[in-house]
Amino acid sequence: MLIPYLTLGAALFVLGLVGFVSRRNLIIMFLCTELMFQGIVINLAAFGRYPLTGPPTLDGQAFALFLLAVAASEAALGLALVVLLYRFRGTLDAAAWSTLKDS
Amino acid sequence: MPIVAATSLAQLPDAAAPLIPWYAATLPFWPLIAALAVLLTLITQRGRTQAHKFVVGGVGVAAFLALHLFFVVLGEIQRHQSAEHPASAAAVAADPHTAEAAHDSGHDNHAPAPKTVLRFPLYRWISLGGEHWIDVNFFVDSLAGMMLVTVTFVGLMVVIYAVGYMRDHHGHPEPGYERFFAFLGLFIFSMCMLVLAGNFALLYLGWELVGLCSYLLIGFYYQKPEAAAAAKKAFLVNRIGDFGFALGIFALYMFISPLVQPGENPLDYAVAFKYAAALSPDQCTLVSLLLLCGALGKSAQLPLHVWLPDAMEGPTPVSALIHAATMVTAGVYMVARCGVFFVGSPIALTVVTAIGAATAIFAASMAMAQYDMKRILAYSTISQLAYMFVGLGCGAPDSAIFHLYTHAFFKALLFLCAGSVMHAMGGVIDVRQFSGLRAVLPQTCRLTRIGCLALAGFPLLSGFWSKDEIVHAAFETSPLLGALMLLTALMTAYYTFRMFFLAFGGPTRLPPEAGHHPHESPAIMLRPLAVLAFGAIFAGYLGVRLSASRDGSFLGFLAPGGFFHDYLASSTIIRTAGHEGGAWLMYLSSLVAVTGIVAAWVRYGYAPLFDPDPATFGRAWRWWHAKYYVDECYDRIFVRPLRRLGEACFGADRNLVDGLVNLVAAVPTGVGLALRSLQRGSLQAYGLGMAIGIVALLLWWFASAGGVNAALALAARGSLP
């Protein structure tokens, strides 16, 4: 049963990636990163439950928990930034922020 | 022509050669000290008008020492001969200027006379690596003695003349008066160094210093662009000759150095002549031809003659001294000095003769079609030098030197007379502008007539004797050459007296520049002229043996081969031509001279306004007048292409090489611009970039290392932790 879980995880990760790359709304982009986290959680759990060698271990799950911590803090900061950006430019469009462009 | 075994030079005593007395060795430095003294007066601005006193004094001392040296060498020859042939101690002529030099005819000068050389080492100059050195040392033999006397004596006369010449009408010295005398002193110093040099490098030093002085003196009136251009042209043409000369010295070292014992310097005369016999004919030819280049440059022979006529831009004393009597004869002196190499290779001798003959006829023809008095004399000098080269080529170097000696007197005389004419005519020297000056300048006219007669080879004057010997040697080589020489003699007589009659003959006409009444030159100018005239008449008798007339004819009793030749026989020159001059030859050459003079008198006796020559000679005359368009050819063949090449190189330098460099510099900027467009500033683009990066990475990993399967296989083997 490992392969199906891995494909699912990969699919979720890829969908998150596609969403991140194609959507221009900052919040949705962040949401997509969260989606990518879900893909990773499944993979971690799957490898924990169906390890290639030896009995199932719980390390995967423990790591997933830490992943959650990271995701939470990332979301907090990210969204604070998004709000700030929104207040600056009044729009959530990612294209508004292109100061990195080389003139 | 029999090649005299050079072994006769073998017993040249070098290390053991006796030393010149120390005071005689200071000879060249007196004019130098005089020149520096004048320079000092220039710097300190005091006593500038006395400049000429220093130089006259310096050259005077040099002349005296030269004379003394002449007799020291003579005494040395006597001692040497008495040591080897006690019986025939040659009688000594008291003074070169006394009329006849009686000579005991018993001595048969065919056997090679013992070589007498005096030397004086000063100090080591340049190291040639290892134990070979170039030293500053003097090498005096009878040739050098003779040359020194000629140079310093004529130099003294010219300097004295210049004191008068370089003053304007009311006797005040012209601007640059001191500079002129300083350069003259420097010139005499360089010429003496050239003659006294003991090795080829020092000869090269004298050679170039003389070139420098001629540059400075020709360009004396530097305000005039033509004078500056003439000076530059003279120096550069001489430099072309020196280029060959330098290569000759290097080649000489290359051939001589393997033969030389340790402790001997290959470039010293004594050593070089000692081992000259060991050189193969080919090597002799190479060295001779290269050295000949230098001679041609300096003595203004055919290919490199273009600078001498332009050198007339300089003040007349300069033309008289440098471009008639001394510097231009350096080439003849060098070829005579290195006779042992030329004799060693028949090719070289024929080249010398050919160039001499060609230049003689070539220059004579040009001289016939000029109107500037000094240019006529300039071409005549080239022609007379060509005579000397023919003498050298025909194995009669002592005749050549004899002609050089006599030519110095009458050519200097003629130039200085032209100078006093110019002085009187307010700087005009074109014979068409004036005529009938015998009334206005009686003394100059008399002196010029003597000079012209000597130059034309009128019998019993010095020119006649020396030219006659060369014509005789030419006949001995080949009758055609002899005939050519006689034809040139005819032309010489013709153009000399054409000039004389145009200037002094006919009604008195004066150019406006001459002022209301042109007066005769001051005494200070005329007295040296008189001395030179005396020399022009009697100098010839030094080379004549007054013996009982062989065939009873009037001239027969004057046979060539007098004191002069015996004196020179003991120098390093090698005479291969015979000595007996046929009496018939003397009659022929006198006849030729007289016909030339009469022809000139017939056509130009009354100084016609319209020159008859162009009509008679037609197109040939135009070529002669335009100096065979040689200058223009050189300009188009060498000068202009070189200049275009320079422009092309400079162009290439700017675009090609710089272009290459800028191209290299452009590469990084180009790449930078290309990459810049990637940074569009949109977040998505960066995300997409990352995604593509991951995909590429994965694909590469899977492709190369077998990807997950390999990992799984590893895991299966339990090697993963």
Place this chain on the structure above:
Amino acid sequence: MMLALFTVIVVLGALGVYLALPRGRAHPGRAPLLVLAAAAGLLAWLVVSVSTGGGPRAAFVVLSTLALAGAVRVITHRRPVYSALYFILVIVAVAGLLVLMGAEFLAASLVIIYAGAILVTYVFVIMLAQQPDDAPCDVDAREPLWAAAAGFALLAAIGSQLFGPVAIREPAAPVGDNVALVGTVLLTRYAVAVELAGVLLLAAMIGAIAIARRRVTSEEA
């Protein structure tokens, strides 16, 4: 053979997502739905044929299709609020799968923390950063084609490995109470990590407050 099938699924999925992504005014219409449904069906069939061991395959298939559908809707929906809500659906599906795998504690924490805390924050932000409807940034996707292509190329690459020839051994079922076991693991092996996670969260909190506190006056905008 399975790899070929998987590639077909990937292509269909990519096409479906590409069509589903919002472009301009026009409503995407039915096409993407059909394509995605086909892809989901094939994927379900593939999973069934691959998973060898027994166990709740049916539950896995249901939950995974649910998760995938939710995910697709998250990225393709025009209005951000609905995307957030669909995201909650995805989290629930994932939690279910985790329970299937015996990771009950993780599933529970996922639902509580993710759905409860993070998604709520998202909804707050969406509320704060109100944009007029059909703002250009919601409507248009940027280079959907490239995005879909790149994403599913990645999936294909991964798939090419997963469905490779290697036969994978099925391990035994886990034993014991998951929550207790995870608790012990956390407090024994990862004790330091837990403390660090706490510090990380504290820092994030302070950061968020600092950012949000700055008054952005209008002229700075």
Place this chain on the structure above:
Amino acid sequence: MNALDLIIFLPLVAALVVWRLPDRFAAAVPHIALGVSLATLVVGLALWFEIGRAGQAELVAQHEVSWISLGDSDAGGLTIRYHVGLDAISGALVLLTATLVPLAVACSFSAITHRQREYYAWLLALTSGMFGVFAARDVLLFYVFFEFTLIPLYFLIGIWGGAQRRYAANKFFLFTFAGSVITFAGILYLAIRAAQLTGDRMVTFDMLRLSSLPGLSLVEQRWLFIAFFCGFAIKVPLFPLHTWLPLAHTEAPTAGSVLLAGVLLKLGTYGFLRFALPMTPDGAIWWAQPMAWLAIAGIVYGALVSWVQRDIKKLVAYSSVSHLGFCMLGMFSLLPVGLSGSVLYMINHGLSTGALFLVVGMVYERYHTRDVDQLGGLALRMPILAAFLMLFTFSSVGLPGLNGFVSEFTVLFAAFNSPALGPWFGALGATGILLGAVYMLYMAGKLLFGPLREPPNTPDLARGLTRDLTRREIAILAPLAVLVVLLGVAPRIVTDPLDPVLDAQVMRRIEGRSARRDAPPPALVWSSSVEPSGT
């Protein structure tokens, strides 16, 4: 802290002092700089006499102290030592520098008006760099000073230069730097190989030890020679790599171009003499003929191009290309006389071209133009300057009796008689005698002779200049004139201490491998019977 360290670091310290001097003393800055440079001249002379006494046995004023040493002797490592010392070659060049610097400083009194303090600071820094290069006995120390000299000159040209000074400074810096980087690679390779060959673990950069390593293979030596060639040929400059020189010279201030031409060009030739010949003798023999061809090309090319120049300074700059072509020709004749000729050439070129640049600078200060067509007949207006210019023109043309001739004669003599090159090289090189006269007399004639031609409202006699040379300017040119005549009449002052050192340092290493080039030199048909022995 011996005399050598003193002259290396005194100017540097003085530079710092001068730079930070408060405004009150601003007027004294030029005089301080002059004083310091004269002090270095005195010390330089003292060192030269000591070299004369010491003979070629060992180095004079040697001072060796470890500078950077990484790792230790058993585990292997690297040691760079501050090792300075003078033998005759370095001593001669140090003396040349010590002579030219005070003249360069003195000539800037009236030329430089803005930012004087920095100007003299950079000038003094350049001086210490130059002394350092010639005194360095450690390869890396040499390289450090070699690069250090670039910086002051970059600023001197960049700030006080002419119109295109920025471009000229950049081009100068990049050209030299690009080459020297390759040389640096060569040096590293050589040092490491040397450590391997001699077996000691510590990689050392001492010049003596790196010279003529026994085990270095022919191929290595050829490639190492190329590495050295890249760095030093640009500096010389050899023919194809010379385009930076005319630009740098025309844009540099007078003092800058005097030192650039007088000393910095000698870094290249000195580099060849110290590195290429002793360290890669087989490489030098193998590349001798191509180098000679480049040198001859440089001679002819430099002469022709300088003949068509309109700007006098560019004319003199291109003449340096031609002159240094001679210098290289002499060096690659691989004969003792050739080497001593080329070292003498470096000194003579330094004196005569330095003097020419000074004179051109003086003309520029009065007429503010260097265009040959706008000037003419200056001899009437400035007789003293005309006299000096004529003297230096004839010195650089190689008139016997002046210094140019001695070195030119020996160089061509060596090229003609050298087994490695052969007569044709000497002959072609000798055309330089002729071409040299052509362009130098062209310049002298245009500038001094002919009718008087001056640009409008000049000569500009501001800043204390007089119509002809001021006493200060005469004081600058007089010593050079004396030296030019002295070295012409008695060159043994320099060559006597030089010859034994050249023999020991360079010739013994080359003769050890008298591996003649595969094909014997093109022997002339005449000399077949008498084989030229070389020496």
